[in-house]
Amino acid sequence: MSDTTFAPDRIAAPIPVREVLPWVLFAALALLAIYFVGVEEGATSLINGMYVHEFVHDGRHLLGFPCH
Numbered sequence: 896m897s898d899t900t901f902a903p904d905r906i907a908a909p910i911p912v913r914e915v916l917p918w919v920l921f922a923a924l925a926l927l928a929i930y931f932v933g934v935e936e937g938a939t940s941l942i943n944g945m946y947v948h949e950f951v952h953d954g955r956h957l958l959g960f961p962c963h
């Protein structure tokens with residue numbers, strides 16, 4: 896048996912939104928970039944035509960997303 900007991904003496908401090916907001920924006924932009932590089936094609940396409948696909952085509956292959 897263990898003699899230690901869980902007795903938290905510290906309470907986690909809340910993280911201010913002002914400090915989190917830049918990271919949230921960075922993550923949103925990164926996810927948007929991954930979307931355009933990875934799956935902006937065919938049925939998942941938001942923009943008609945092949946302009947975005949052709950623009951990010953080399954990056955798509957570099958990152959290993961399936962293409963054609």
Ligand SMILES: [Zn+2]
Nearest residue numbers: 952956962963
């Ligand atoms: Zn390709």
